[in-house]
Every structure is written in structure tokens, then in C-alpha cells.
Amino acid sequence: MNFTWFASAYDPDDVPYRLSVLLQITGSLVLAAGVDRAFEAGDLTVITVGYVVLRTALAALWLRAALADPVRRRTALRFASGVALCQLGWVGLLLVPTSLMLPGIVVMILAELSVPVWAQSAGMTPWHPGHIAERYGLFTLIVLGESVAAATVAVRGAFNRHHGTGPLWALAAGGLLMAFAMWWLYFARPAHALLATTHQDHRRRFPWAYGHYLVFASATAEGAGLASYADHVTRHTTATSAAAGAAITVPAAVFLLTVWAVQLRPHQKSPAERLLFPVAAVGVLAASWTAAPALVSGLLLAAAAVVAGARHR
Known part of the structure; x- marks a missing residue:
């Protein structure tokens, strides 16, 4: 960075x-x-x-x-x-x-x-909003790709050991849907347009930049969480189902809230728009106690992505 x-x-x-x-x-x-x-x-x-x-x-x-x-x-x-x-x-x-x-x-x-x-604080260096937005967006894509790759390896190993069970199919479908929705959410609004409007307000630049630590960390943790849940399903680890599900839902909720805070919220005007994403994050966390946390979280993230895209149009 x-x-x-x-x-x-x-x-x-x-x-x-x-x-x-x-x-x-x-x-x-x-x-x-x-x-x-x-x-x-x-x-x-x-x-x-x-x-x-x-x-x-x-x-x-x-x-x-x-x-x-x-x-x-x-x-x-x-x-x-x-x-x-x-x-x-x-x-x-x-x-x-x-x-x-x-x-x-x-x-x-x-x-x-x-x-x-x-x-x-001694004087701001020059910077280009389009260049910064592109670099951060590319790194987000890399992190999401690595996360998908890690989850793919784990789920594939689980399928090879157990030839595909209902929970594994739900995990695979949910993981893929989550990756697609996370990508869609991040790029729902052009970051360069937001940065261009705050180019002279440096107090808003730092929260946007530092907020991406949580974006990158949660996207990375999502792949590890999916892999951990695959291990829980096939190897029956000592973790409770809710704890194993939280390995999926907590990173997803952090990603959703952070992207909303740094990328989407500045564009939202009405209270209903601003309430939607925190509510969706609570729903994602609650999915930890369901039988298919990845699939439920994926559906909620996809719904948030649809709303974000619709608002943009």
C-alpha cells in the first residue's frame, strides 16, 4: 500500500x-x-x-x-x-x-x-485518484482469487475423500456465490469517482486507504474459513457447528461492512439505504447457526450486491 x-x-x-x-x-x-x-x-x-x-x-x-x-x-x-x-x-x-x-x-x-x-502532516504528496483506485481494485481481485483458490483446493480434497455430500455441495455452491458477490459489491460503485470528490479532503483519504486492510484481511480469511468448514464437515473436528460456521460468516460480515463503509455509504442518501447493509451483515453472522452457512451467506451477499447495483443504475 x-x-x-x-x-x-x-x-x-x-x-x-x-x-x-x-x-x-x-x-x-x-x-x-x-x-x-x-x-x-x-x-x-x-x-x-x-x-x-x-x-x-x-x-x-x-x-x-x-x-x-x-x-x-x-x-x-x-x-x-x-x-x-x-x-x-x-x-x-x-x-x-x-x-x-x-x-x-x-x-x-x-x-x-x-x-x-x-x-x-508536513505536506501532502500528489496522487492520482484513478491510479490509486486501480491499484487497490487490482489487489482486491488478487486477494479474492487467492481466497477462491485456497477454498477450491480444500473442497476438492473433501470431495475426493467423501465423493460429495449435501453439506459439501452447499459449501461449494455457497463459496462460489460468496466470491462472486464480494467481487460485485466491491466494484458496485467506481472508487475513482469517490476519491476524485475527496481529493482535497485528506481526512477522508486515510480512512478509505486504511479501511482496505480490513477488506484485504477479510477476503483472505474467507478462503481459510471455507477450507476450515470443509475440514469440519469431512473430518468432524472438535469445533462446534456454529464455531465452524463463524469461520465463514465473520469474514464475510467484516468484508460487507467495510466495503459498505469505504465504497458505498458515501453514495447513499436515505436512511433505508444506509440501514440495509448493516442488517445484511447481522443476517450473515446469524447464518453461523444454520446447516449451510456458506450458502445462506452467499445468498445474503448476492442480495446486497443486487441492491447496490440497482441503486447505481
Whole structure:
């Protein structure tokens, strides 16, 4: 996300810039390679190394922007120093006792999120609403695609083991309907039009941008929830049916409410329009106690998508 905003402001597309992009990609690949070790053994070393490589390259880009743009030099230097200090914090976190690791991670996440707000308070960098909307939309598509792929692998394995039962068919149909509806909801209203109207109101820009953390997280969690429910149906895990269903419905409700808040609500005028999506989210959560939570949630999301599309027309 930080790189997206940087690229919207400064994108020379020359050799140094392209090399820095490749370095950031390398860092992200190293980070991804350390995920299993982090979750299984609590070892953040590989993740931290990858993240430092990724973010140090971004800090270097901000230093380059500071040299090239005297008007916004203070902002660029704040970005560069804030990003660099956060990397020192992540490295230092490797040295703290295990009992302090989780609180330290929370502190570092808050520090990372604070850097753009602090830096931009010294002067806003330029940005293009169409470019930002396109980047965020593309990343949403990628996350939804990964979520569908993860769920597909899990459901396919369950079908191979049990040759298809009623709950599995409902899960497969519901999961597909949910993915389609989530995609439709996100793109029901053009984000670039919303961003264009708030281009000078920077207080509204940050909630839109940071709200997408919940969009991305909930879309990712949806795939994991569908996979978990498939495991529950076929392997009869110790989780209750409601708890297994909540793995599907909670991410769906978070996605629905967040997309409504950041993408749809600013376009809605009447109280009835503004009440519809929170009510639908409550219905999605209530689907946790049904026999087919994915299918019921999919139908509710699809209904919300239909209403959002109809209002748009």
C-alpha cells in the first residue's frame, strides 16, 4: 500500500526505480518464505529480513524523492526516516523475550501505520485518484482469487475423500456465490469517482486507504474459513457447528461492512439505504447457526450486491 501511494506521486520508471522495485519484490518473497516458520515456531527472523529488504528499498526511494522535489522534501524525509526507524524496531524485536514479542508486534504495527499520517502532516504528496483506485481494485481481485483458490483446493480434497455430500455441495455452491458477490459489491460503485470528490479532503483519504486492510484481511480469511468448514464437515473436528460456521460468516460480515463503509455509504442518501447493509451483515453472522452457512451467506451477499447495483443504475 505504501508503495502504491509513492508510485502515484513519483514514478520516473527509470533504471534505478525499476531496480528498487525488483529489490522490493525480492524482499516480499523472502518474507513469504518465513511465514510457516513464524507461525509454527514463533521465529520471525526470516520474515524480518525480508521486510527490512523490502522497506529499506522504499526508504531509499523516498530519499531520492526528497532530492528531486524540494517543495515536499520535508514530507519525503519524514517518510524515509519513519520507515527506516520502523525497520530498526523490527530488528530490535528479535532480541526481546518471547513474552514481550506479541505486544512488541502490536506496537510496531501501530508505528508503521502512523508513519504516513505523520509524514503527510508536513505536506501532502500528489496522487492520482484513478491510479490509486486501480491499484487497490487490482489487489482486491488478487486477494479474492487467492481466497477462491485456497477454498477450491480444500473442497476438492473433501470431495475426493467423501465423493460429495449435501453439506459439501452447499459449501461449494455457497463459496462460489460468496466470491462472486464480494467481487460485485466491491466494484458496485467506481472508487475513482469517490476519491476524485475527496481529493482535497485528506481526512477522508486515510480512512478509505486504511479501511482496505480490513477488506484485504477479510477476503483472505474467507478462503481459510471455507477450507476450515470443509475440514469440519469431512473430518468432524472438535469445533462446534456454529464455531465452524463463524469461520465463514465473520469474514464475510467484516468484508460487507467495510466495503459498505469505504465504497458505498458515501453514495447513499436515505436512511433505508444506509440501514440495509448493516442488517445484511447481522443476517450473515446469524447464518453461523444454520446447516449451510456458506450458502445462506452467499445468498445474503448476492442480495446486497443486487441492491447496490440497482441503486447505481
